[in-house]
Amino acid sequence: MIKGAIFDLDGTLLDSMNLWTKIDREFLERRGITYTLDYSKAITHMELLETANYTIKRYSLNESAEAVIGEWHEAANKEYANNIKLKDGAYEFLMYLKKNNYKLAVATSSSKEVFMPCLKRVGIDKLFDAIVTSSDVGIGKSSPKIYLHGASLINVEPKDCFVFEDLPIALASAKSAGFITIGVLDPFSIDLFDEVKAQSMATISDFSEKEIKKSLSLIIN
Numbered sequence: 001m002i003k004g005a006i007f008d009l010d011g012t013l014l015d016s017m018n019l020w021t022k023i024d025r026e027f028l029e030r031r032g033i034t035y036t037l038d039y040s041k042a043i044t045h046m047e048l049l050e051t052a053n054y055t056i057k058r059y060s061l062n063e064s065a066e067a068v069i070g071e072w073h074e075a076a077n078k079e080y081a082n083n084i085k086l087k088d089g090a091y092e093f094l095m096y097l098k099k100n101n102y103k104l105a106v107a108t109s110s111s112k113e114v115f116m117p118c119l120k121r122v123g124i125d126k127l128f129d130a131i132v133t134s135s136d137v138g139i140g141k142s143s144p145k146i147y148l149h150g151a152s153l154i155n156v157e158p159k160d161c162f163v164f165e166d167l168p169i170a171l172a173s174a175k176s177a178g179f180i181t182i183g184v185l186d187p188f189s190i191d192l193f194d195e196v197k198a199q200s201m202a203t204i205s206d207f208s209e210k211e212i213k214k215s216l217s218l219i220i221n
Contacts (some may be wrong), residue, residue, distance in 0.1 A: 004103035004156035009115055011166035016084045017188035023075045033059055044167055046133025047109050079119040089207035094127050103154035105130040107146045129154045141170040144177035166193055171199035
């Protein structure tokens with residue numbers, strides 16, 4: 001019986017993946033470095049500090065991880081506070097789950113100082129029983145640790161808990177820990193759709209009533 005749900009933010013609840021590509025590209029271009037798809041794929045599952053250290057090492061940057069993260073935060077803060085929106089139907093779906101006594105958690109690689117203003121602005125910050133970042137658990141989403149920690153905080157067993165994610169590596173790690181994985185088909189990651197589907201019990205394009213009924217009607221009440 002489903003008792004809870006854990007949600008990724010970027011590319012899952014939030015329509016924000018294009019922003020992070022823009023931030024990464026402009027960060028590298030300011031240093032005379034060409035942004036590549038290979039770099040993008042390498043960092044998709046990393047938590048923020050891990051990404052900063054990887055970027056510094058890969059491109060031999062004479063900068064501290066703290067300075068790199070600070071620059072990323074500065075670029076992201078304004079957009080998250082003012083412009084980033086929820087995916088279609090996300091607010092209504094979260095409200096439905098909350099009203100029906102499902103326990104809800106966030107599991108994200110982003111930083112709280114970046115995403116919390118956005119969650120407050122779109123009115124969902126009070127809906128979650130727990131919010132966990134990769135930094136909280138010290139490892140990125142290639143490990144299921146973030147989902148297991150989130151599930152423990154909301155007191156739900158993995159077998160009774162959805163994990164909504166848009167990236168195959170995150171879905172695979174959640175699946176390996178026994179969670180019910182729901183893939184979110186974000187247009188930004190269209191080249192990964194087959195991999196997302198392979199790691200998911202079901203997939204959705206957004207959280208509209210039509211999509212939820214089509215994909216989740218047999219496993220959610």
